Amino acid sequence: MIMQTSPSSSYRLRVSKLSKSFTLHNRGAIEIEAFSDVSFCIDPGELLALTGPSGAGKSSVLKTIYRTYKPGSGQVLLQRGGQLVDLAACSDSEMLEYRRADIGFVTQFLKILPRVSAVDVVAAPLVALGRGLENARAEAVDLLRRLYIREDLFSLSPLTFSGGEQQRVNIARGVIAPKKLLLLDEPTASLDDKSAAMVLEILNNLKQQGICILAIFHDRQRMEQIADNEFNIMEYNS
Amino acid sequence: MLLEIENLSKVYGKSCGQCIALTGDDMGTAICPVCGAVVAVNRINLRVEDNEVLGIVGESGSGKSTLLQLIYRDTKTTEGKMFFREMQGEDGEPVDIAGLNMMETVLMRNTMMAMIYQNPRLGLNFLFSGGGNIAEKVIAAGQRNYEDIRKSACYFFEKTDLPVSRIDQSPETFSGGQQQRIQIAKALAASPRLLLLDEPTTGLDVSVQAQILDMIRVLQKELSFSMIVVSHDLGVIRHLTDITVVMRNGSIVEQGLTDQVLEDPQHVYTQLLVSSVL
Ligand SMILES: Nc1ncnc2c1ncn2[C@@H]1O[C@H](COP(=O)(O)OP(=O)(O)O)[C@@H](O)[C@H]1O
Ligand SMILES: Nc1ncnc2c1ncn2[C@@H]1O[C@H](COP(=O)(O)OP(=O)(O)O)[C@@H](O)[C@H]1O
Ligand SMILES: [Mg+2]
Ligand SMILES: [Mg+2]
Ligand SMILES: [Zn+2]
Numbered sequence: 001m002i003m004q005t006s007p008s009s010s011y012r013l014r015v016s017k018l019s020k021s022f023t024l025h026n027r028g029a030i031e032i033e034a035f036s037d038v039s040f041c042i043d044p045g046e047l048l049a050l051t052g053p054s055g056a057g058k059s060s061v062l063k064t065i066y067r068t069y070k071p072g073s074g075q076v077l078l079q080r081g082g083q084l085v086d087l088a089a090c091s092d093s094e095m096l097e098y099r100r101a102d103i104g105f106v107t108q109f110l111k112i113l114p115r116v117s118a119v120d121v122v123a124a125p126l127v128a129l130g131r132g133l134e135n136a137r138a139e140a141v142d143l144l145r146r147l148y149i150r151e152d153l154f155s156l157s158p159l160t161f162s163g164g165e166q167q168r169v170n171i172a173r174g175v176i177a178p179k180k181l182l183l184l185d186e187p188t189a190s191l192d193d194k195s196a197a198m199v200l201e202i203l204n205n206l207k208q209q210g211i212c213i214l215a216i217f218h219d220r221q222r223m224e225q226i227a228d229n230e231f232n233i234m235e236y237n238s
Numbered sequence: 239m240l241l242e243i244e245n246l247s248k249v250y251g252k253s254c255g256q257c258i259a260l261t262g263d264d265m266g267t268a269i270c271p272v273c274g275a276v277v278a279v280n281r282i283n284l285r286v287e288d289n290e291v292l293g294i295v296g297e298s299g300s301g302k303s304t305l306l307q308l309i310y311r312d313t314k315t316t317e318g319k320m321f322f323r324e325m326q327g328e329d330g331e332p333v334d335i336a337g338l339n340m341m342e343t344v345l346m347r348n349t350m351m352a353m354i355y356q357n358p359r360l361g362l363n364f365l366f367s368g369g370g371n372i373a374e375k376v377i378a379a380g381q382r383n384y385e386d387i388r389k390s391a392c393y394f395f396e397k398t399d400l401p402v403s404r405i406d407q408s409p410e411t412f413s414g415g416q417q418q419r420i421q422i423a424k425a426l427a428a429s430p431r432l433l434l435l436d437e438p439t440t441g442l443d444v445s446v447q448a449q450i451l452d453m454i455r456v457l458q459k460e461l462s463f464s465m466i467v468v469s470h471d472l473g474v475i476r477h478l479t480d481i482t483v484v485m486r487n488g489s490i491v492e493q494g495l496t497d498q499v500l501e502d503p504q505h506v507y508t509q510l511l512v513s514s515v516l
Contacts, residue, residue: 025506026513067495069502092481092495093287113477115452 011041011079012212013065013181018074018088020057020064034060034069040231044180047203047213049223052233058216059108061233062183064088065214066105067095078102078181100128106174108185110158110166117155118144118169125177143172146202148195163190171199178206184215188222200226239323240432240464241309242332243284246318247488248304251275258317263489268301278304280488281318286432291458291465293479293496295472295511301488302468306434309466310353311335311343324350324431348378352425356437358417361424362409368420369395369405375427394423399453415446419453426457433458433465439474451477472515476500484508 019036023029035057042048050058063069065076071088078085080102087098099105112121119140126136144154147168153161158169171187184203188196196219203213203226217223223230247258254273261268262280269276278301286292294302307313309320315336325346327333338346347353355361362371369391376390395402398419400412409417418438425433438454439447455478458465467478475482475496482499484492484507492505503509 022502023504025509063501068497070494070498070504092493093285093290095495096290096480113452113455115448 010043012044013042013079013214014075014077015040015061015065016075016077018061018064018076019072020060020069021072033057034064035233038074038231038233042181042212042214044210044212045207046228047207047215047226049227049230050214050216050233051220051223051230052235056233058233059185062105062185062214062216066099066103066183080180102179103181103183104174104179105183106170106185106187108189110170112158114159115157118149118158118161119154121158121169122172122176125173129177140172140176143176144169147172147198164192164195167191168195168199171202175202175206178209178211180210180212182206182211182213182215184213186216186218189218196222239285239321240288240290241284241286241323242321243282243309244319244321246279246282246284246305246308246320246336247277247316248279248301248308248313249275249277249316253316261488263487263491266487268299268487277488279308282488282490284483284490286464286466288431289458289462289464290481291467291479293475293482294466294468294485295470295475295482296485298470300485302470302485303436304488305485306353306436306466306468309335310347310351310434311338312353322346322351322432344378348375348428350428350430351432351434352428352430353434354418354421354425354436354438356440358409358414358421361421362417364409366408367406368400368409368412368423371409371420371424372427375424379428390427394427397426397457398423399449413446415442415450418442418450422450422454422457426461429461430463433463435465435467437469438467440469440471447474454478472500472512484511 016039018038020034022032022034038061040048050061052058060069064071065087067087074088076087078087119137122140122144123136126139127133141154149165149168158166167190188199191199200222249257253275254270256272257270257275257277258280260270260272261277268278296302308315319334320336321332322335323332325333325335372391372394373387376387381387381390391405392402395405400416400419400423409420412420439450451474469475479496482494482496483490484505486507492499492508499508500512503512
């Protein structure tokens with residue numbers, strides 16, 4: 001596998017010298033470094049795998065790009081149409097708009113509101129785009145079936161599901177209305193081989209549609225089946 | 239931009255003239271050390287975009303309710319400006335709503351902005367029926383025909399999951415949760431661009447709270463208005479809002495995307511607030 005370093009001009013996402021640390025005021029103001037000086041580019045249709053040992057800061061990189069964590073220093077440049085925006089410097093309102101229109105995030109653990117059925121959780125991104133409810137639900141049902149979710153679970157809240165089932169609902173919601181940039185945190189970690197293979201097939205499909213993907217994988221073998229490039233956070237972290 | 243607040247302050251009581259400068263979070267107090275006046279809101283700047291949901295958290299007495307009351311013009315501004323896009327001057331530019339006269343304020347409340355109070359007695363007239371409270375707004379918005387007014391009242395009752403069969407009863411006869419629903423129904427009748435909610439579910443049973451929060455979320459998405467939600471409860475803030483503002487001593491100490499404020503709080507006070515619920 002080739003290590004990704006060369007900046008290309010056709011990139012969709014360019015992360016440049018991004019750093020993040022936490023100051024815990026109520027614990028003697030200690031500083032915890034999440035990661036520092038991270039730089040890489042991702043092209044449309046490319047899947048870049050973020051690798052490194054546990055605690056290296058991989059999840060924090062995704063959260064900082066998505067602004068769940070406040071960026072320390074550096075840039076996160078995203079091409080949207082003819083416009084180049086810095087996600088590390090834009091306003092909160094702008095970030096909300098970019099999240100709505102351009103960036104999908106499948107977090108490691110499913111975060112949803114209670115009392116919403118699995119089908120509606122998955123259909124929600126389509127409904128938000130103005131798709132009719134019946135139509136959106138039908139598509140959600142298809143996707144849940146493809147991911148081997150049992151039919152009798154469809155109308156229940158995923159909060160009661162097993163870890164693997166929750167993860168598949170999370171992925172289904174993240175890919176049903178794919179945006180230009182997709183962030184994935186260990187999407188196959190608690191999946192059996194059959195479900196994991198289906199997830200990889202779906203990701204492959206997204207790549208062919210030109211979606212740009214930044215992903216963390218738990219399992220090196222699965223990562224190598226799908227990644228175009230790898231960025232090891234420890235090797236590049238000075 | 240729907241609402242833009244610049245340097246807004248509110249002093250309760252007679253001011254010695256230095257109150258605002260001598261208070262605020264950097265001074266560690268909201269009480270003027272010279273004259274003892276309370277500076278409930280201290281030089282606040284805030285923006286709300288279309289369809290955005292802003293949350294305001296902070297301990298009791300930090301000025302959250304006063305801030306909403308200033309925007310809704312329940313109380314007079316001491317200093318600062320508030321530009322609300324829906325209220326325009328003759329030049330078509332937003333006017334400073336801090337300077338509205340009474341008629342203009344009534345117009346704003348009838349057709350552009352609405353408030354849900356924690357205490358339903360502040361938001362509803364208990365001498366009218368539930369439907370009558372809604373009809374008041376429907377009439378103010380221009381409907382004159384009795385049948386149409388009644389139909390609208392029924393529509394908003396249904397929209398907020400209230401039993402239409404009880405539309406002629408006084409709010410008194412409804413449960414606390416239903417009284418909040420009547421307030422919401424009344425607010426919707428003004429077809430607001432901005433909805434202000436002051437602790438809308440505080441004091442209700444947990445299950446009733448959940449239903450009302452769900453309903454507010456659905457209505458906000460469906461009807462696309464902006465909201466400012468005041469709550470001391472981070473669960474409510476997480477459930478409803480996109481952006482969160484943290485207040486203490488009348489000042490904003492932190493502001494950010496709601497998930498960021500909850501997962502990566504910056505200010506010492508916010509870190510304490512977040513860690514105390516985990
Ligand atoms: N919200 C947070 N507050 C404080 N420290 C954090 C937070 N999130 C992550 N960290 C710390 O940042 C470092 C990197 O964590 P993480 O990004 O989860 O690593 P990885 O995903 O590579 O295992 C760890 O030391 C972790 O404890
Ligand atoms: N009508 C009033 N007259 C005098 N002081 C008031 C009045 N309303 C509120 N205050 C004071 O202003 C401060 C902020 O109050 P409030 O806005 O209600 O805070 P919160 O809603 O955050 O609990 C408090 O110190 C309160 O006692
Ligand atoms: Mg991780
Ligand atoms: Mg209050
Ligand atoms: Zn004073």
